[in-house]
Each structure stands twice: as C-alpha cells, then as structure tokens.
Amino acid sequence: MSQLPNCPKCNSEYVYEDGALLVCPECAYEWNPAEQTEVEDSVVAIDANGNKLADGDTVTLIKDLKVKGAPKDLKQGTRVKNIRIVEGDHNIDCKIDGFGAMKLKSEFVKKI
Ligand SMILES: [Zn+2]
Numbered sequence: 001m002s003q004l005p006n007c008p009k010c011n012s013e014y015v016y017e018d019g020a021l022l023v024c025p026e027c028a029y030e031w032n033p034a035e036q037t038e039v040e041d042s043v044v045a046i047d048a049n050g051n052k053l054a055d056g057d058t059v060t061l062i063k064d065l066k067v068k069g070a071p072k073d074l075k076q077g078t079r080v081k082n083i084r085i086v087e088g089d090h091n092i093d094c095k096i097d098g099f100g101a102m103k104l105k106s107e108f109v110k111k112i
Contacts, residue, residue, distance in 0.1 A: 005033065045091045045106035053092070055084050059109035070099060080109065 004015045007024035008031065015022050023030050045053040048062045058081045065074040074096065083104075084093040090103035 043085055043087050043091070045085045047106055048108065048110045051111045053083065053085060053106055053109075053111060057083050058112045059083055059092075060112060061104075061108060062110050063108055065104070065108060067099060067102070074099065074102075079112070080104070083109075 004017065004022060006013050007015050007027060007029055009029045010024065010027040012024050012026040014026060015024050017023075018030070020032060020034070021030050022033050047053055047059065053059065058079060060080070061074055061076050061078045064076050067074055078096065080092075080094045080096055082094070085091060085106075086093045086103075088103075089105065091106050092104040092109065094102055094104060096102050
C-alpha cells in the first residue's frame with residue numbers, strides 16, 4: 001500500500017507523509033491515518049441475496065466462473081473463506097484452494 005489517500009478536507013491528491021502523519025500541501029491539514037481506519041464504511045459489498053458482506057465472511061459461489069489463465073473454472077458451490085471487501089468492480093479479495101489469490105464480484109456469491 002504505497003498509495004496515499006486524498007486529503008479528507010480538500011480532496012487534494014498531493015498528500016505526503018511526514019513521520020506518522022499525512023500532510024496536505026494545499027490546505028495544510030495534517031492527520032494521522034491510523035486514526036482514520038473506520039472511514040472504510042463507504043466500501044460495501046452485497047451478495048446475490050442482498051446481504052451485506054464483511055471482512056472475514058465465508059461465501060459460496062452461486063455460478064461457475066471462468067478464471068483467466070486458470071486450467072479450470074471455479075465451480076458453483078465453491079466455498080470461499082475469510083473474504084476481504086475491497087473497492088472496485090471485483091469487490092471481494094480472497095484466496096481459493098487450487099487457484100490462489102482471486103478477486104470476485106459480490107453479486108456472484110452468497111453468504112453462508
Ligand atoms: Zn487539503
């Protein structure tokens with residue numbers, strides 16, 4: 001994670017690190033990123049049944065999924081443990097036995 005967040009006050013992207021603090025050169029705001037970890041609430045993943053998913057949940061696939069570069073498809077019903085919710089189109093980060101690190105769309109899984 002080398003990408004620094006934008007300034008929470010003026011949304012400047014020219015934020016730099018100063019010790020444990022992050023500093024915005026445009027509005028001179030300084031803050032401690034370690035105290036901001038709860039702001040992640042904007043990242044939401046909803047499963048096929050409309051349930052909200054959270055980090056550490058276990059889900060199963062509701063359909064077969066093709067995996068780019070893999071010799072076989074991910075099969076419907078595959079159990080995926082300890083998912084991590086991330087930002088983006090593929091909003092689930094996980095590890096699947098036999099496939100390794102994967103990104104999935106939350107609409108293709110359901111919470112167990
Ligand atoms: Zn700023």
